[in-house]
Amino acid sequence: MRLPFLLLTPSCVSVGIGTAYWQSGTLNGFYVLLIIIGALSAHISVNVFNEYYDSKSGLDSKTKRTPFSGGSGALQANPSLAKAALGLAWSTFGITALIGIYFVTVFGWQLLPLGILGLLLLVTYTTWWVYNTWLCLVAPGLGFGILMIMGTHFALTGEYSMTAFVASLPATFLVSGLLLLNQFPDVEADKSIGRKHFPITIGYEKSALVLGCFYLLTYLAVIFGVAAQQLPIYGLLALITVPLALKAFRAAKDFDGDVSQLIPAMGINVAVTLLTPVLLTVGLFIG
Template sequence: MKPFPFLFGPMRVPFLLLTPACVAVGVATAYRQTGHLSLLDILIVLIGALAAHISVNVFNEYYDFKSGLDSRTQRTPFSGGSGSLQAHPEMARATLILAWASFAVTALVGLYFVWKQGWGLLPLGILGLVILVTYTLWFVYQPVLCLIVPGLGFGILMVMGTHYALTGTYTWTAFIASLVPTFLVSNLLLLNQFPDVEADQSVGRRHYPIVLGRRASSVVYGLFLLGAYLAVGVGVALRLLPWTSLLALLTLVLSWKAFRGAFENAENIPALIPSMGMNVIINLATPVLLALGLFLA
C-alpha cells in the first residue's frame, strides 16, 4: 500500500470543501474593510486553514481507529469515518505523521501572520491548535463543548482569524459574519452524530444525541439553523452587514426541509440520509452566499 494515495482517505478530501467556504467569509469581511487584499496572503491563509482541517480529520481517524470506534460505526456517506485504517491498519503510523505534519503547517502559517500583523492573532491561534489535537481525545466527552467547538473552530476562529491575518484588526462585522458558519458547522457535526449514537456510547462518548436523544437533538439542530439566519438579519439590522448579505437567506427553504426531515426521521437513519446531504449543501452554500453578498456591497 503506497502511503500518499492512501492518506487521501483519512484526510476526508470531499469534506475539505467546507474550509474555502468559511475562509471566503473572512476574506469578504476583510475586503469590505480595506478595499484591497494580497492574493498571496489569501493563498497562505487558505493553506493554513486547509492544513488545520486536514489535521483534525486525520487525528480523528487515527484515534477512532485506535479506540476501535470506527469498526463499530454504521458508516454513511457523511459519518462513521472513511474506513481507511480498518482496511489498512499498517498505515496507522503514517496517518499519525500526517496529522502532526498538517498541524505543524497550521502553526507555521499562524506564526507567519503573528509576525506580519501582530500578537492579536495569537489567542485565536493557540485555541485553534489545542482544539485540533484534543477534539477527539476530550471534547467529544463533554456534551456542550462537543456541540459548540466544531462551529467555534470553523466559524469564529477561522473567519475572524482570516480577517485579522489580512487586516491586522478585529471588527464587529467579522464577528457577526462568523456566527453563520459557527452555527452551521456545529449543526453539521450534530446531525452527523445521529447514526453513531450506539457506537459512540459504547466507547464512553457523550454528545447531545446520546445525552438528550435524537429527537430532542433535532430540535437543537433547528434552533442552530435559526441562529445562523438570525445572525444575518441582526447584522443587517445593526448595519454591520450590508443588505446584500441577505443572499445567505436563499438557503432557508432547504434548511426547513433538512430540519423537518431530521425531526421526522430522527430514529430512522436510512431515511435521515437525505437531510444529512442537504445539511452539507447548507453548510457550503450559505457562507458562500454571505461572502458574495459582502463582496457585492
C-alpha cells in the same frame, strides 16, 4: 484526509476574506493563499487525528458508515498505515502553526490567543472535547466559524472587527449543526466508548430541535448584521437557503432510527452549511 469534506474550509474562509475586502477594499493575494493553505492543513489535521484516534479506540469498527459520518474506513482496511496517518496529522498541524507564526510576525501578538486555541482544538477534539456534551456541540462551530473566519480577517487586515464576528456566526451555528446531525447514526457506537453528545444525552427529537435553533440563529444573525449595518444589505442573499434548512429540520425531527431515511437530510444539511457562507461572501463582495 476525507477530501470531499474539505470543501467546508474554503466556504468558511471565504467569509473572512469577504469581510476584509468589504471593510478595506483591498486584498493581499499572497496572504489569501497562505490563509487557504493554513486552513486546509488545519482541516486535514483534525480529520486525520480523528481518523487515527477513532481507529485506535475501535470506534470506526463499530460505526455504521454513511457518506457523511462514520469515518473513511481507511485504517480499518490498512491498519499498518496508522503510524503514517499520525505523521500526516502532525505534519499538517505543523504547517498550520508555521503559517500562524508568520502572520504573528507580520501583524503582532494579538493573533496568538485565537491561534493557540485553534491549535489546541485540532489536537484535543477527538481525545477530550467529544467526551463532554456541551463542548462536543460547540467545538466544530467554534473552529470553523469564529476562529477560522475572525482569524482570516485578522490575517488580511491586522485587526479584529465586529463585522468579522457577526459574519462568523452563521458558519458557527451551521457547522455545529452539521456535526450534530451527523452524530445521529453513531449514537450506539459513540456511547460504547464513552462519548457524550446531544443525541446520546437528550435523544433524537430534542437534538433535532437544537438543530432547528441553530438554523434559526444562523438566519437571525444575518438579519441582525444587516440591520446593525455590520453587513451589507446584499448579505441577505444568505437567506436563500432557508427552504433547504426547513426541509432538513423536518427530516431530522421525524427521524425514527432508520439511518437510510436520514441520509438525504444529512446531504441537504451539508448543502446548507456550504452554500450559506458562500452566499454571505457574495453579498460582502457585492456590497
